Amino acid sequence: MLWLSKHARLRNNLSPYIDGRLTASQATALKAHLAVCETCSRELDELRATATALNELPQAEAPRSFAITPEMLERKAAAGARPTPALGVGMRLAGAAVAVVLAVVLVGDLTVGGGGGASREAGSQPAEESRLAQIPGATDTSKSGESGAYAQPSGNADSSTSQSNARAAAPCAPAGVPAATGSAAGGAAGGAGGPASGGGTSGGNGSIETPAGTAPPEPAPTSTPSPQSPNIAATCGDASGSVVAPVAPTTASPSAADTRLGAAGNAATTPAASESNEDGGASTLRVAEIVLAATLLAIMSGIVLEAALRRRRIA
């Protein structure tokens, strides 16, 4: 019994013994056992023969040279481009993150900001403004808006309306809207968020603001909202400082270099309409925002989906 367990243990030492991996004492013990154990002795021989046979296996010649050529490295590199999806995925994720942030901002704007929030972004859309710009603000809408204050009584209701329209279009859309509705005063109220609108409204008072950025000399007046229209929401953050030049009420003359003026003149026609227009403008903007947000979300989910698919394909 004892001998058997010893035999089993020592048997496992046969292979290490062949390879010289036994300690001196282990080797001594094994040798002693081999002397008396025919089985182990024979097995040792057979294991040795096995190792020898393996060692004597003929080695195949290399079928060709495996020397590396620059072309191989290039080819590998090209193929390696595939494994780099890590970078691609990273870029995608970054893009998706940007899209998410934009979407969140937009959505936030829509749901929370109502008027005010939107105004902030307005600045980015000068183009539109200019278009609408009958109003002075054409150049820097936001600012002009504030400055817009210079309402001129003389103003024609028309002109004022036109302005308001313009504002609506302008980024400060929300602000603009209220202003329009409330006509002069109302505009002011809307003011907080959208100073621009405020300006427009003030115009409503009959004043025609000529935001003409061109006329730098009259900045002073601008800064101070037209006395007439206290409401001036000059607030428009930045705008206040703007250099709006209250141009002469004479907007009437389309010839005026300022296109806006001209525009104003044209627009001037229907004040009443203006209100409705503004509303329409505002809702259009919202719709645009919604569409933009939806588009971003779609892009983002597309990116994520594609990345996921690609990963699966690679795997």
Add this chain to the structure above:
Amino acid sequence: MALGVGADFDEPDLIARSRQGELAAFNVLVERYQRPLYNLCLRMLVSSEAAEDATQEAFIAAYRAIDRFRGGAAAPGRPAGFRAWLFRIGVNACYDELRRRRARPAASLDQPRGESGRAWDIENPGPALEEIAETAELGRAIQEALRVLPTDQRLAIVLCDVQGLDYAEIAQVMGVSLGTVKSRINRARSRLRALLLSRGELLPSRFRQTSEDR
């Protein structure tokens, strides 16, 4: 098999130059090691075509990763460092190939032998392996027996008895402890012995001969 180091073969220097992007220097190393590495892959994959691919793949991977090789130049007393590192890359290439085969069961290396009892009836081995197999009946029997072993045991015994690496180097190549190497070799060799005994008329004489030698 011996990897004699010629007088003109300065491995640390070649490695250092390879690190600096000298492809020609690395190709001297390739020339030196391509035969043993190819044979290792051949024993593991049985198919000469697959072995060729794995060998080339390993050399390219090694060249790209040569910066990460530590020990060659740094440990001149351990000339085996580079070989073990290179073999490890080659073994990984073989394991990748085996994994791919497992995904396509029809070509699995570890599947049971065919009706004829010959492993490579299914494998359609390349000329290189046939050359080996035809050299001796014993060689053929060994190749078939090797094929039955679990991959890890097969690798251990091939590295030890076919390639002639010592336990420490095998542990490096396989990324396992010395104790694991020892037990894998022990089990593999015992199993091979049993397999060879069970199948061969030619074996007894061979065995007798070798044991008489001792």
